[in-house]
Amino acid sequence: MRRPHLPAWLPLDAYILALLGTVGLAALFPARGTAATVADGASTAAVALLFFLYGARLSTREAFDGLRHWRLHLTVLAGTFLLFPLLGVAARALVPGVLTPPLYSGLLFLCLVPSTIQSSIAFTSIARGNVPAAICAGSFSSLAGILLTPLLAAGLLANDAGGFSPDSVxxxxxxxxxxxxxxxxxxxxxxxxxxxxxxxxxxxDRGSILLVVYAAFSAGMAAGIWHQVSVLRLGALVGVEAVLLAVMLLVTWYGAKRLGFGREDRIAIQFAGSKKSLAAGLPMASVLFGAQAGLAVLPLMLFHQMQLMVCAVLARRRAADPVAPEPAAEPVAEVSPPPQQPTGRAR
Incomplete structure (x- = not known):
């Protein structure tokens, strides 16, 4: 199997540059009036198209073929949809001293998003991990996220996002x-x-997500939500996300070791269980947050870039680690044959 190739260093993901350019365009030329109505309708159609393509491309048969490795998949799902949300809930203690309520809502939403597929596979392959397990784990996470992310958001973000009405459902x-x-x-x-x-x-896919981002940030400009964010608060958000990523990388690596997984499986668990999907999270946020979506997706965009940079370095360090050889079988001591007993009379 040919391994995906990543640049030697990722100072800034090209798609993040496109997203930032879209944010700048929305800030300078936000859609208003009829244009805003058209952009909102186009964004709704783009979200529906994205999830149709996700469903049409995702092979559930191939995903469920990996059920024989169910312990690994449950470990990844527990990290993605249990440990991440628990850390997000714990971060509520940082409001309002470190994070503003809107930024915290975005941070908590980030913790509810499913894992990635493509980058988890790429980093696992580079680090010489269990690539088939990473494929199945990412697929399971995407399938589960279709239901679990909205349900978790409805339960945990009810107060932060203004409540989830039957219309939201x-x-x-x-x-x-x-x-x-x-x-x-x-x-x-x-x-x-x-x-x-x-x-x-x-x-x-990427063009649709850029359209969703433009519509969300245009709505944010019209609602005046960007006056709530300062450079100091953004710096605090980056620091909090750095700690969040470090905790998840450490827990998935050493936790998998405590659970008895081998090196290749631990690599797959670490890369699939510590990352979040920008492609799945942005469309979901546009549906769940409405006019507040622009500010809500900012933590996810920052975390996405951070995880790419950190995991690119970590994957190459894992690949350079000396792999411990399998323990050799202990030599068996040679035993001299017992002396032959005399058979009776000599010939």
Whole structure:
């Protein structure tokens, strides 16, 4: 299997540059009036398209083929949807001294987002880990996140995001779950087409997310939410996220060791269990937060860039680590044959 190649150093992900450019465009030329209505409608359609493509591309059969390694997958899911949310809830103690309530809402939402697939596979491969396990773990996380992220957000963000009305639940079903299920249903007919045109559809994915970001940040400009953020608060947010990432990297590595996993499995657990998906989180935030989505996705965008830079360095360090050889079998002492007993009379 050919290993994905990453640059020797990632000072800034190119897609993050595109996202920051989109944010700047929304700040200088926000959509207003009729343009805002059109941008909001286009963003809604883009979210539905994204989750349709996620459903059509995700092979549930291949994902569930990895059930034989269920302990590893449960460990990754526990890190993604249990430990991360617990740390996010604990960070509430930082409000309002360190984080403002809107920034904390974004940080907590970040902790509820599913893991990545592509970068988890790439970093696991570079570090000489269990790549098939990383593929299955990322797929399980994406499948679970379709349901668990909105449910966790409804329970944990009810007060921070202004409450989740029945209308919010309906939006989640119509814009996220229904297109995803439709994509899964049509996968047998459109899956081959999607595989053949993967590069083109990758641009569609990213272009759709840029549209969602533009609409969200335009709505934020119209609502005046950016007056709530200062450079000092942003610096504090970066520091908090650095601690969050460090804790998850340490817990997934040493926790997997305590659970008895081998080196290759521990690498897959660390990279799949410590990261968050920007591609899945941005569309979800636009549905869950509405006009507040621009500020809510800021922690996720910062964390995404941070995890790429840190994990790129860590993966290469793991690859350079000397792999302990399998213990050799102990030599068996040679035993001299017992002296032959005389048989009676000599010949």
């Amino acid at each position: 309906l939006k989640i079903v119509l814009q996220l779950l229904l297109p995803f299920l439709l994509g899964q249903f049509l996968r047998r007919w459109v899956g081959g087409f999607l595989v053949r045109h993967r590069p083109v559809l990758g641009h569609v």
